[in-house]
Structures are given as C-alpha cells and as structure tokens.
Amino acid sequence: MELSPLAPRIAALSLGAIPVSYALNHVSVLSHPLGVVLASILILALLLVAIHSLSHGEISYDPLYAVFSVFAFTSVVDLLLSLQEDGYVAGLMEFYTKEGEPYLRTAHGIFICYWDGTVHYLLYLAMAGAIHKRKRYRNLGLYWLGSFIMSVLVFFPGNILGKYSSEIRPAFVLIIPYMLVLCWASMRVFNQSRAPTCCPPTMVQEEQKKGLLQRPADLALVLYLILAGLFTLFRGLVVLDCPTDACFVYIYQYEPYLRDPVAYPKVQMLVYTFYMLPFFGLAAYALVVPGCSWLPDWALVFAGAIGQAQFSHMGASLHPRTPFTYRVPDDAWACFFGCNLLYALGPHLLAYRCLRQPAFFLHPPPPGTLAPDKKRQ
Structure with a gap:
C-alpha cells in the first residue's frame, strides 16, 4: 500500500524517540523503577497532545490514527533497545532495560523488539497513510493484530x-x-467493511464445484496444514516433558532452546498447541468445504501471529544471548532452520491464496441468481 504524504510526518515524529531516549538516559531520577514509569506516562501524554494538534482531522475520521502514531514512536524505541543490546548503539536505553523491563535483555526480548521496530513500524506508517487517504487498511490491520496479539500472549x-x-x-x-x-x-479493525470482490456468481459457482483434486494448490496447502498440525502437537508434547524417545532426542539434539529457563519457548509452543493447532484443522476443513467466508480474515490474523512468533523463536534459538547449552547445535542447524522456516511460510501462502482467489470461500450465490445469465446464452 502506498504511504500517504502524512506518513513521513509521522515517521519524523517517531524518530524523535532517538533524542528523547538519549536525554532520558542521562536523567538521574530514572535510576528508580517508579521514575521510569512516570517518565513513560509523561512522554506518551505529550506525544498524544502533539499528534492531536498535527492530525486532528485524521483522528476525528479514525481514532486508530492516534494509536498507530504512538505505537510508531514506541517501535523506534524498541528498535533502539534491540540495537543497543546487540552492541550497535550505546547511551540510549540503558536506563530502561535496567530499571524498567530487564527481561528485554533476553534473546527473545531482543527479537520481539527487532520485529516491532521494523515490521510493525512499517505497518503503522502504512495504516496511518491509509487513514489519511481515507482508504481501507483492513488486511494490514488484521495482519498487525495477529502479530501483536501473539507477542503479548x-x-x-x-x-x-x-x-x-x-x-x-x-x-x-x-x-x-x-x-x-x-x-x-x-x-x-474487524468492524471495517471488506474490500469488494470482483467475483461474479458464475465464477463462485464454478470454483465451488471443483473437488480438492482439481485444485492442486489447495491440495498442497491441506497436506501442509496436516503436517504442520502434527509438528505443532509434537512440539507441544516435547515442552510438556513427554517421556518418549523421539521427544527426548528432539529437545536435546534439535531444539534445546525449548529447555531454556526463560520460559518463552515453552509458552510459545503451548500457544501454538492451543491456538495454531485448531486453526490448522479448521483451515484444512475450509479448503475442502466451500463457502467458509471466515477463512480469509483469520488466515491473515494467523499469518501475522506465526510470522512474529517464528521470527522471535528462530532468532532467539541462535542468538549469542541464549546460553550455549540451549542454542541449536551446528549439525542440526539446517534441519531446524528448514522446518521452522516452512512452518512460518505456510500460513502466509494460505493467506495469499485466500486474498488472491477468494471465490471458493464466498457464500454460494442464492438460487435463481444465474437464471438471467443462462437465458442470455
């Protein structure tokens, strides 16, 4: 989506996080945890006032404009934090990681900050630009929601x-x-109207008459969803200390990061088991049975969720901040990377398929709709 003329203004405002972080890092009162909280609240309040004065019309049209603008500012803060923890910058965010959120120093914390400072940041600018142009941004919003919710969960x-x-x-x-x-x-975001589809009733009927074997791309996606579901269940059993030999070999020889006491990988696998596993089953059903109009929206949500999750999980598994004992062994790196990359890629291909050719998922045309077309023929 094309960025609006106002998006650079928001980008410039968000880049104000750099001098603000540098100044706050040298304020002695922030050596106390309560001082960090009060300073954060004060800065966010001043930021909201500045955004409102610059963009009153956009906020009146859609209040989420203010949310995206504030979150763009915090995304820059997160990017600075991750760059600092990896040693690329210094003197900006030490006060916050020390007295605010020390768990952001973990490998997982660093990578969720990288994701927020890059992918989320671009999404905020694109969605804010869409609001300024009075355009829809529902698809971008659904992807962002999935990503943001997964990060929080x-x-x-x-x-x-x-x-x-x-x-x-x-x-x-x-x-x-x-x-x-x-x-x-x-x-x-969910209450926004969907973009109109260009699928005539005849196309919808023809697509929904095709069996799964006549749709090789959908057949491949169904096979992927089945395999991904099995992989999800297996890793869920691994973190639940399943005593089988396969689970023991996997957690020690392929993904020892699942044993890391920081608990993020264990929670991640459990979230996969309780949320992604049912979705894989429902999505496979929707690729077989026509008319499941809910799939395109939820495919975008889960694509965003698994994109953020796999980026953080894979990055933390290999990051030097993770103790050597829990990092991926050198001889298992190719297997780990290949499996996890495919696990992240599949939901994005599913979302692309749903958006590119939505006719199969639309509600079937009511009886009698095609009668006039047949008479013309």
Whole structure:
C-alpha cells in the first residue's frame, strides 16, 4: 500500500524517540523503577497532545490514527533497545532495560523488539497513510493484530513464569493500557467493511464445484496444514516433558532452546498447541468445504501471529544471548532452520491464496441468481 504524504510526518515524529531516549538516559531520577514509569506516562501524554494538534482531522475520521502514531514512536524505541543490546548503539536505553523491563535483555526480548521496530513500524506508517487517504487498511490491520496479539500472549506470561519473574518492575503495569487498546483496536479493525470482490456468481459457482483434486494448490496447502498440525502437537508434547524417545532426542539434539529457563519457548509452543493447532484443522476443513467466508480474515490474523512468533523463536534459538547449552547445535542447524522456516511460510501462502482467489470461500450465490445469465446464452 502506498504511504500517504502524512506518513513521513509521522515517521519524523517517531524518530524523535532517538533524542528523547538519549536525554532520558542521562536523567538521574530514572535510576528508580517508579521514575521510569512516570517518565513513560509523561512522554506518551505529550506525544498524544502533539499528534492531536498535527492530525486532528485524521483522528476525528479514525481514532486508530492516534494509536498507530504512538505505537510508531514506541517501535523506534524498541528498535533502539534491540540495537543497543546487540552492541550497535550505546547511551540510549540503558536506563530502561535496567530499571524498567530487564527481561528485554533476553534473546527473545531482543527479537520481539527487532520485529516491532521494523515490521510493525512499517505497518503503522502504512495504516496511518491509509487513514489519511481515507482508504481501507483492513488486511494490514488484521495482519498487525495477529502479530501483536501473539507477542503479548507469549512475552508477558513468559516474564511471569520464567527466571526473570523475580525482576518484574512497576513498568510491567503498562501492559494494562496495552491490552485495553488492543481489544479496542481489534473490534474497530474487524468492524471495517471488506474490500469488494470482483467475483461474479458464475465464477463462485464454478470454483465451488471443483473437488480438492482439481485444485492442486489447495491440495498442497491441506497436506501442509496436516503436517504442520502434527509438528505443532509434537512440539507441544516435547515442552510438556513427554517421556518418549523421539521427544527426548528432539529437545536435546534439535531444539534445546525449548529447555531454556526463560520460559518463552515453552509458552510459545503451548500457544501454538492451543491456538495454531485448531486453526490448522479448521483451515484444512475450509479448503475442502466451500463457502467458509471466515477463512480469509483469520488466515491473515494467523499469518501475522506465526510470522512474529517464528521470527522471535528462530532468532532467539541462535542468538549469542541464549546460553550455549540451549542454542541449536551446528549439525542440526539446517534441519531446524528448514522446518521452522516452512512452518512460518505456510500460513502466509494460505493467506495469499485466500486474498488472491477468494471465490471458493464466498457464500454460494442464492438460487435463481444465474437464471438471467443462462437465458442470455
């Protein structure tokens, strides 16, 4: 989607996070955890005032414009944090990782910040640009929602259950407004009207008459969903300490990161088991039975979710911040990378297929709709 003329203005405003972070890093009061929380709230309030004064018309048209603008600012902060932890920059975010959220120093924390500072940042600019041009951004919003929800579902329970649970600071309470905004944004994005489809009733009827064997791409996707579902169940059993030899070999020779006491990989596999596994089954059903109009939307949501999750999981499995014992062994690197990359790629191919050729998933045309066309013939 083309960025609007206002998107660069939002980008410029978000880049203000760089001097702000540098200045706050040298304020002595931020050496106290409560000072970090108060400073964060003050900055967000001032940022909202600035956004409202610059973009009152856009906010009146769609209040999510303000949300995307604020989140673009926090995305730049997250990118600075990850670059600092990897040693590319210095003197910007030490105060926050020390007194605000020390669990962001973990490999998982670093990679969710990379994702937020790149993929989410571009999505915020694109969606804000769409609002300025009064265009739809529902598909982008659904992908962002899936990605954002997955990040929250894994990161915050992992903070409570993992080895960093004793280092939770007052900044952790900022999750409450995040969750409230997420619920509100979800409802607004889903309630947006869908883009009109260019599928005439005759095309819908012809597509829905085809069996699975006549749709080789769908057949390949169904086979993928079955295999991905089995892989999801297997890794769920692995983190639940299944005593079988296969689980023991896998966790020690292929993905030892699943044993890391930070708890993020365990929570990630359980989220996969309880959410991705049912979706794989339902999606396979929707590729066989025509008229499942819910699949295109939810395929986008789950594509965003698994994209964020696999990026963080794969990156953390290989990152030097992860103890050597829990990193992927050199002789298993190709197998680990190949399986996890395919696991991430499949839902994106499914979403692309649903958006590219949606006729199979549309509601069947009502009886009598095709009668006039037949008479003309």
